[in-house]
Amino acid sequence: MTRRQGRRDRDHVVLEFDTVEPDDAHPPAAAPAEESRVAARAGRRRVRWWLAGLVVVGVVGAMAAADRWHERSVEDRLADSEGGVTSLGPAPSVLWTTDGVGDVAMQRWDETTLLVGTEVVAIDPGTGEERWTARLGKEPACGSPTTVDGSWTRTLTCVSTVDGDATATVLDDRGRTLGERTFEDVAGVAAVAGDGVVAEIRRVDGPGSITVPRVSVDGATRGLATVRAVEVTIRDVRAGEALAVTRVDPTPQDQACPGETTAAPGVEDDGRVLVLADCGLDAYLSPTGVRLDDPEVPGDSVVALGDGTSQRRASAGSWGAVVDADGAEVWRPEGEVLRPVASDGASRDVVLVREPSGVVKAFDGSHRELWSRTVSGATLLVQASGTVVMSGPTSIVALDLDDGDEVWRLPMRADTFVAGGLTDGEHAIVRTATSNGGPPTNGRLAALRLESGSADWTVPIEGDAVLTAVDGAVLLLVDGALERLG
Incomplete structure (x- = not known):
């Protein structure tokens, strides 16, 4: 690793003012009282010049400070x-x-670059120096450490899956483990936008199950398969608390599929949209478990807009309403x-x-x-x-x-x-x-x-x-x- 650093010194403007003093070699004769009045006037004159210089320097300094503040605010806005x-x-x-x-995935965490591969490595983007490394198991997938509206959180949540069991780990901004939780026999677990939360996906029995044509390995359709509903739990990893529970019923379809599969979730746009797209399943949820797509419109999808809102899109490609994180319509562009x-x-x-x-x-x-x-x-x-x-x-x-x-x-x-x-x-x-x-x-x-x-x-x-x-x-x-x- 090679580093090269540069520095640009800011310009400083110094203004100096000279006052012209009376000719001391030939002072006019004056009585003691007059001398005191002359000295007082000269003193006031020097004070006025000094104050004038101070005011000008202060104005220039304030302008320079304002320019530096504006430059800094522009840089901050660009960096964000x-x-x-x-x-x-x-x-x-x-x-x-x-x-x-x-072979790693690169993602951002505020002022840090994350390289996620067999381990999670935090890199200083300014120098390339390694800040910390966290070893979390086999090929962790880390959610974006942001809230629904895109502001940064101070924790990073990563999920590792081995043989159907998932382990979620919450790290602080120094790579230290704040909490860990293992999920057994789940259809899937995904880190979503938020402070140490995951979406836990499980198949559930009960009403809402459907049957779909089953396709075998050789491509032939053989019999029917039963597809059960899915329960999505938004869970706080450290406390174990269920923050929200959403049930997603299967969607009737004519297309054959292998039958009930894993229902493993996908995550789009830095964890702001949770995608359930599987055999008989088609749903888009917010990080708080709210259904964002229209359950009455089969095959529609949702695209996050980066400001906490999302736009619906029909299967035919036409675009629909913009909805907020609660699924409420904000406006309907054409x-x-x-x-x-x-x-x-x-x-x-x-x-x-x-x-x-x-x-x-x-x-x-x-x-x-x-x-x-x-x-x-x-x-x-x-x-x-x-x-x-x-x-x-x-x-x-x-x-x-x-x-x-x-x-x-x-x-x-x-x-x-x-x-x-x-x-x-x-x-x-x-x-x-x-x-x-x-x-x-x-x-x-x-x-x-x-x-x-x-x-x-x-x-x-x-x-x-x-x-x-x-x-x-x-x-x-x-x-x-x-x-x-x-």
Whole structure:
């Protein structure tokens, strides 16, 4: 591991004021009383000059402090935003590399990078130094340490499963074990968003069971299988308390399946959506156990929007209502709510919706339409500094967030695709690669100016590298090594 650190000293402005004193070589004759009055006036004059200098220095100091506060607040907002970066220079290079990290999943925990493989390793994104390591058993899966609305928790919950038994472990931000619980004979256990909670899934007997056609190993349909309901318990790992219990009845279906299987849960969007998709099961729940999809609409799904709300989607691909964490309808847009890949966090009240016709509409915080524009096949890459940058099959286009007017457009080659984006508030840092049916190649990062689209710099990266932003730092996971660009 190599480390390179840089430091930029802040400029200090010192203002000096000189007062012109009377000519002491030829003082005017004065009576003692007059001399005292002259001395008093000179003293008051010096005080006034001194106070004036102090006021000017104070104003300049206050302005400098305000500038530093504004800069710090912008950096904090970027570091907290999805895809926000603060540490890229004019020609980014690798600042440090940690080799031998193996086959791991990379995720963020506030100001820490987590590498989850056969063990959980916490890395300082600024230096690459290891903060702590936790050994939790075979291939743990860790939930995102966030609440439903996306704020960070101070605990991390990980689940390891061996031979049908699951063990959930709660760690603090130093890697110390705060609690542990084993679940036997369960259909599945998943760490969901929250402070030390898991979703415990068990098959239950009773009313609600259905029969479905059974398909055998050779693919032939043979007889019927009984599919039982599922009980989902949101449980506090340390206290053992059941916080919520939700029953999910099977969904009638014509398609054959192997019969009752594990009902192992899936987790989407950092644990904010719990997915039950199995033989005869189709349900989407919040981390508190609330049903988010519509039980009366078979095959529908739910997509989390990152702010504690989710949007329903029908099996045919049409989009429905936006619901909160309690499943209550918030509003009903006529299309898909676009979630930016990267944002500076300054314009979260403006929401973009893509309608089936290809029209993109902007709405304010009260869901009033601001503007509309046709954008072909648009993915919302960056929303920052009053600009939105979207990618389509043939070009990257920037629109003014206030009125939807096109700011600039860059064409792309037919074999090039956009694979992600970051932002420092001044640039859309776009990741592109090429593919001819095989693995992505010719990967690169390009910093495109938000106001013009001109590239300030371009750096090559591996086509299959995992790229993320953690606490404002840009990290790459590639070929068993973790790198930081800066």
